[in-house]
Amino acid sequence: MEIDGRTKICGLIGNPVEHTLSPMIHNTLAGRMGHNLVYVPFPVEKGRVAEAVAGAHALGVLGLNVTVPYKSEVIANLKENDCLAGQIGAVNTLVRTKGGYKGYNTDMEGLYRAMACEGIRIGGEQIILLGAGGAARAVAHLCAAKGAAKVYMLNRSLDKAQTVAGEVNKAAGKEIVCPMCMMDYATIPDGKYLAIQGTSVGLTPNDEDVVISDATFYEKVHTGFDLIYSPWETKFMKLVKAHGGRAYNGLKMLLYQAIIAYELWNEVHVSDADADVVYEKLREHFTGKT
Numbered sequence: 001m002e003i004d005g006r007t008k009i010c011g012l013i014g015n016p017v018e019h020t021l022s023p024m025i026h027n028t029l030a031g032r033m034g035h036n037l038v039y040v041p042f043p044v045e046k047g048r049v050a051e052a053v054a055g056a057h058a059l060g061v062l063g064l065n066v067t068v069p070y071k072s073e074v075i076a077n078l079k080e081n082d083c084l085a086g087q088i089g090a091v092n093t094l095v096r097t098k099g100g101y102k103g104y105n106t107d108m109e110g111l112y113r114a115m116a117c118e119g120i121r122i123g124g125e126q127i128i129l130l131g132a133g134g135a136a137r138a139v140a141h142l143c144a145a146k147g148a149a150k151v152y153m154l155n156r157s158l159d160k161a162q163t164v165a166g167e168v169n170k171a172a173g174k175e176i177v178c179p180m181c182m183m184d185y186a187t188i189p190d191g192k193y194l195a196i197q198g199t200s201v202g203l204t205p206n207d208e209d210v211v212i213s214d215a216t217f218y219e220k221v222h223t224g225f226d227l228i229y230s231p232w233e234t235k236f237m238k239l240v241k242a243h244g245g246r247a248y249n250g251l252k253m254l255l256y257q258a259i260i261a262y263e264l265w266n267e268v269h270v271s272d273a274d275a276d277v278v279y280e281k282l283r284e285h286f287t288g289k290t
């Protein structure tokens with residue numbers, strides 16, 4: 001693509017940003033869709049988020065993604081927030097509006113779309129959610145917002161799960177999230193569940209780690225969705241499959257959080273064919289297989 005006087009800029013603010021795949025995703029989309037747009041990483045020093053957001057707006061930057069450690073801190077610098085992003089208290093996408101940026105959480109909308117893409121529903125479902133950290137907390141909000149029937153939130157430290165459950169149930173106005181200690185998984189009522197793995201256990205290089213290894217747990221799982229995508233197939237996914245369930249990694253969540261941001265910035269719809277091209281590039285990156 002030729003950069004000229006009309007080229008629009010989007011980018012990523014965070015620290016560090018060196019290992020991000022977002023430029024590859026967005027620049028591929030811009031190329032395929034014929035948009036005069038470039039996406040670049042912006043490393044932002046601690047304490048300079050307000051300056052970065054105001055400066056980007058002053059420079060006409062169309063949109064920004066936000067990554068660690070600024071997803072919460074950035075909120076104070078925005079003109080408004082999308083409802084789900086406000087509930088979660090974390091924003092990963094800024095969309096330019098007159099006088100400032102509007103914040104969105106496309107991580108969670110991305111997870112929702114990735115699941116929909118695989119035919120996985122949240123509405124009306126009985127869900128087991130492993131973890132109560134930043135990622136799992138956002139997933140709990142998503143499940144409540146999309147009408148899950150029940151979410152059993154299992155965490156190593158019960159107090160954290162209790163805090164998150166209290167917060168999500170209050171926002172939802174009903175008791176959807178049931179906090180539990182990870183060790184008590186056997187007391188989950190019999191049935192078949194969608195299980196979402198939202199802890200950091202099993203991440204490369206600890207490929208063989210898993211929060212629950214007991215077969216009786218996996219007999220209750222019809223579908224497993226791991227937010228991790230490195231390794232490509234986590235131990236959690238292997239155990240779900242070994243007990244007859246379907247299992248997915250988090251790569252489509254990564255893909256769709258970017259696609260939704262791209263759609264918001266450019267007011268377009270990214271086709272399935274374009275999404276597939278980017279997915280293949282990501283898959284090759286992580287598996288090394290063409």
Ligand code: ATR
Pocket residue numbers: 130131132133134135136155156157160198199200201211
């Ligand atoms: P993230 O932003 O990726 O969610 P986080 O907020 O640090 O990261 O949360 C990590 C999650 O993984 C938590 O649910 C954590 O459990 P605790 O709240 O009990 O710490 C979970 N986790 C990390 N290491 C774990 C381990 N060895 N066993 C069980 N759970 C673990």
